[in-house]
Amino acid sequence: MAPDALSATFAALADPTRRAILARLATGEASVKELAGPFQITAPAVTKHLKVLEHAGLISRSRHAQWRPCKLEAKPLREVADWISQYREFWEGKLDRLADYLTTLQAAQAAAGKGQKDDHH
Known part of the structure; x- marks a missing residue:
């Protein structure tokens, strides 16, 4: 995904109504x-809102006589998930190493504490 497309997708997703x-x-x-029904x-x-979503490639619109339905397009969401996955893998690796440390x-602290108790007896 091109950086501009990624930015457009994140900008579109930033709004709770969208x-x-x-x-x-x-x-x-x-x-x-x-789509307007549930919102105030x-x-x-x-x-x-639909124009922003359409610009980001998140929806498409078609025309069937008088009805112009909007349809979800999954590709940009998959691309965002792939982008996020790279960072998730990076941080999960860091956190795993931190947990091991x-x-x-x-x-080591438990062993040192046990050694101190043994010295006092």
């Missing part, structure tokens, strides 16, 4: 009117 629209579209196609916003406001440190 995320809710995507969640709704995950259940199937919907019109602007259907006007159809033109939903249309603005702490376990070693705790074992």
Whole structure:
């Protein structure tokens, strides 16, 4: 995914209304009117959100006679997940090494504490 496309996707996902629209579209196609229903916003406001989502490639719109359904496009979300996965793997590796170090440190402290108790008896 190109950095500009990635930025557009993250910008689109930054808004909770747009995320809710995507969640709704995950259940199937919907019109602007259907998407506006659950929100306290006007159809033109939903249309603005849809334009941002469409620009990011997260949705597509088609035309069937008078009905213009919006459809979720999964590719940008997969690309974001792949990008995030790289960093998750990096940090999980770091955290695993930290956990190993702490376990070693705790074992050494426990052994040192046992040695001190044995010296006092």
